[in-house]
Amino acid sequence: MKAEIIAVGTELLLGQIVNSNAQFLSVELAALGIDVYFQTVVGDNLNRLQQAIEIAQSRADVILFTGGIGPTEDDLTKDGLAAALGRNLHIDTPAMEHVQRFFDERKIFMTENNRKQALMVDGTTPLPNEVGLAVGLAHAHEGKFYIVLPGPPREMKPMFTDKAKPWLLQHALTHEMPIYSRMLKFAGIGESLLEDKLIDLIRNQTDPTIAPYAKEGEVTVRISTKAPSEQEAAEKLNALEEQIREILPEHMYANIDIPLEKLLVDRMVNASLTLSAAESCTGGLLMETLTSIPGSSSMFLGGIVCYSNEMKMKLLNVPEALLEGKDAPGAVSREVAEVLAEQARLIADSDFGLSVTGVAGPGSSERKPVGLVYIGIAERGQETEVFELNLRGTRDNIRLRTVKALLYRLWRRLEQR
Amino acid sequence: MKAEIIAVGTELLLGQIVNSNAQFLSVELAALGIDVYFQTVVGDNLNRLQQAIEIAQSRADVILFTGGIGPTEDDLTKDGLAAALGRNLHIDTPAMEHVQRFFDERKIFMTENNRKQALMVDGTTPLPNEVGLAVGLAHAHEGKFYIVLPGPPREMKPMFTDKAKPWLLQHALTHEMPIYSRMLKFAGIGESLLEDKLIDLIRNQTDPTIAPYAKEGEVTVRISTKAPSEQEAAEKLNALEEQIREILPEHMYANIDIPLEKLLVDRMVNASLTLSAAESCTGGLLMETLTSIPGSSSMFLGGIVCYSNEMKMKLLNVPEALLEGKDAPGAVSREVAEVLAEQARLIADSDFGLSVTGVAGPGSSERKPVGLVYIGIAERGQETEVFELNLRGTRDNIRLRTVKALLYRLWRRLEQR
Structure with a gap:
């Protein structure tokens, strides 16, 4: 079964947004065993939209539309599909009640153009919009299957997953094994x-x-x-x-689609374990990554970004002899990574202390090469581990890969407990 | 003048990557006064590619291709264009020397399929690839203009900007004012x-x-x-x-395209000003944003992520009376934001100290609403400013908008010096 995804919207043709909807739907359709042969983007223009629909009808069995179903005069997707199918449009009563309720609950006057969001092509199946206002639709006609979804990803994704996908499984994929x-x-x-x-x-x-x-x-x-x-x-x-x-x-x-930081936060919260950190070259990216996960406040206590040597000495008790002097290992060293991890743990009195010190570039420092990074893991009552990384790439790449490497080492450590 | 962008690659139809090339080119073409009417994605399939070219020829004056010019058997863009133009293909000598030099310099044996990257459609203009190996092309034929670019954005962008854009200005846009x-x-x-x-x-x-x-x-x-x-x-x-x-x-x-954080880092480096920070709900995002800018190490000294109240008291000397007790203002308060900014500045002995404390959600804390955030700016010898924000959105939105608001306030402060 062959599919084409048609995204409708001049903002895509102006490059104001990227067509991430096509990517999402392509992944979802591949998982359903439907082959996407073409993705098309067309502007808010009825003639060109009708052309695009005719071409899609000639080469696809399933045609999915995203965008162009909002309240403005530019929103023409349903008009285009109605014309292609030789049908009229009507206002769907439940969809209209949904729109009206939105405005009533917020005590805002509903302008007339919002009625457009309840428009349906005659004889097609409404796909309710749980997140936004514009109703979607599904329709089977002469061996072709049509799906119309909203443009904003936060409305499009749940409508596809909860409404369009079950409809496709029931109507288009009946003879195929799921x-x-x-x-x-x-x-x-x-x-x-x-x-x-x-x-x-x-x-x-x-x-x-x-x-x-x-x-x-x-x-x-x-x-x-x-x-x-x-x-x-x-x-x-x-x-x-x-x-x-x-x-x-x-x-x-x-074996589920979960980022490693979420798995770590959840596991540590469940085990009542706490964490703190001391970061140099990643500049806060490690802590930012962990605290982006809701619920992290019960396992992450805090930490220090010690960019300068003074901050390393003052806040994390790194001995000056490690940092300065001809034979000192320097800030980017195994020794400093060890002290940072242990001190981060001690200061917060946490179960684990993580550390990063390295050269993210673009310039080198302490005559050490860009990409040389040391990461440390201290644990209450255990020996501190330090790992040397030799990374390539831009400043951003090196920072990101350092954080991923540290999360990986923490996961291994938790696995071995 | 009407354009169509054709991206060639099955990885796009599988949703493995998003079509960011179309966005980049759409912005660039709009800036040249060329209207993009369609964006098309087609897989690595010669028949369907030829179909797509025929359709584009019927509705566009300028046709830009991205992708499908690498070394593998799947790379068919030039074959498709050659067929559409009724031409043959040949190996371009300078392009072949460029490919050969790459392997020679690295002392790697060049496999035969790499010759494909030097393929040219007969009678068209090569666009050299300064970043990668595959040569691009430009061609004017019967009032239509064809541009073939590589798929990887890091190769495609410079080839468009440095090679294809001047070619378009010279050949397609001669009668139009730039x-x-x-x-x-x-x-x-x-x-x-x-x-x-x-x-x-x-x-x-x-x-x-x-x-x-x-x-x-x-x-x-x-x-x-x-x-x-x-x-x-x-x-x-x-x-x-x-x-x-x-x-x-x-x-x-x-009045140039620069992120605010880069402007701030550059300006502070030039003025020999230093900065430190204390972050609660943004969890390191502020410091991460600043340290993402190369050169930030000479203005940013470091800072503290004080997620727990203990860390706020221990590392930033926030009085317990502000944090705990029936009538205490609590961690999310104007008072605590002020102490955090001043203490961050004092600990690092920096010219400026920034602070954030707030509720990023999804749950509320201290019975304060999600989105209530206080941001502070302390400056050596000046009065500390604190601003209250009332933000909406997801946890990520609130954290990001908080950082943007704080950068904005710092910029205003520097403007007024």
Whole structure:
């Protein structure tokens, strides 16, 4: 089954926003076993939209629209689809009540143009909008399937997941076995090394399939299978997951799509463990990453960004002899990383203390190369570990990869407890 | 003049990457006065690529391709274009020497498939690749203009800016006056309020034109004009810039495209001023933002993330009476923001001390509402300022907007020195 995604909106053609909706829907459709053959972006112009719909009808079975269903005169997606189907438009009563209720509850006067958000093409199925105001739609017609979704991602995503996807499964994918997928998450390993380790599995894949995806400093592997029931799929996926875990036991941290920082925060909160940190070259990125997770305030106590040597000495009791002098190891050293981790832990009286000191670039410092970084982990009653990293890339890359490496080492430490 | 951007690559149709190239090129083409009417994404498939080219030829004057010019069998963009133009392909000698030199310099054996990166459609103009290996091309044929660019943004952007754009100006835009643009940057004001203040200018705009763009917590206004010379353009742009600055004197911080944090770091480095910080709810985001700028190490000394009340008392000398007890103002208060800013400054002995304390959510704390944040600025020998913010949005939004607000207030403070 072939699909085309049509994003409607002049703001995309002006480059004011990036078409992240097409990416989201492409991933979702691939997971349903639907092949996306084309993505099209067209402006808020009825003629060109109708052209785009005609072309899509000639080459796709499933046509998904995003955007162009808001309240303004420029919002023309439903008009275009109605014209293509030879239908009229009407105001959908439940959708109109939903819009009216929004304004009533906020005691705001509803301007007339908002009625447009309740428009429906005659004879099609409304997809209610739980997050915003504009109603979506789904329709099967002459072997083609049409889905209209809102433009804002925070409205589009839940409408697709909760409304359009079940509709597609029921109407378009009835004769196909559903696809079941699982995300395996890895840390502390790059994409190419991971692929290398899994190359035999990947080369011989038939069912389930294996697809690695890399983002900055982390790798995800999606395993997928078609099966008549969730249980049969689970059996196949479990077997492959087990094979992969045996190959990379020290790197697979989850079999659901969760960032490593969230897994760590949740695990430490559940175990009533606390954490503090001392960061130099990452300048707050480590603490920012941890505190971006809701609930982190019960495990993260605080920490220090010690950019200057004075701050390292004053706040973290790093001995001057380590920092200055001809034979001193210097701020970027194993010794300083150790003191920073231990002092961060002591100052906050936390269970764990993390540290970073290194050269993020672009310039080198202390005649040490850009990308040389030491990370430390101190733990109450345990020996402090320090790891040396030799990273490549821009200042941003090096900072980000340092944080990922430290989170990975903390995860390993928690695994071994 | 109408344009279509065709991105070639199955990885886009699988949703593995987002089509950021289309966004970049759309912005660039708009600035040249070329209207992008369609963006298309097609996979690595010769038939479907040829279809897409035929459709684009029927509706666009300028057709830009990105991707599909690498070394693998899947890279088919030049094959598709050659077929559409009824031409053959050949290996371009300078491009081939460029590829060969790359491997020679690294003493790596060049596999045969890399010759593909030097392929050219007969009779077209090579666009050299300064960053990567695959050569691009430009061609004018029967009133249409074709540009082929690499897929990786780090190769595509310089090839467009340095090679394709001058080619377009010389071949496609000869009869049109060039467009000159300037970016005006604003802080401390939202998009809707800014539009409201500039509404008369925007409504009456003819030449230069005014286009506001909003990103999270900051607003940019692009002013553009067509003129026969740079000097005539500058006169028109200067006059409009002055009008806008008079309307929003407290918010326009630059007339070049620079982030506020970079402007602040550069200005403080030049003035030999130093900075430190104490952050609670932003958890390190403020310090991370400042230290993301190269050179920040000479103005930023360090700071403290004081997530817990204990850390606020122990490291920043916040009196217990302010934090705990029935009538205490609590951690999220004007009083605590003031102490944090002053103590951050004193501990580091810096010229400025910044502070943040607030409720980022999702849960409230101290029975204070999500989005209530206090930010403080202490300065050596000056009175400390504290500002109350009442922000809406997710945890991430609130943290980000808090940092933007604090950077804005610091900029105002430096302006008034």
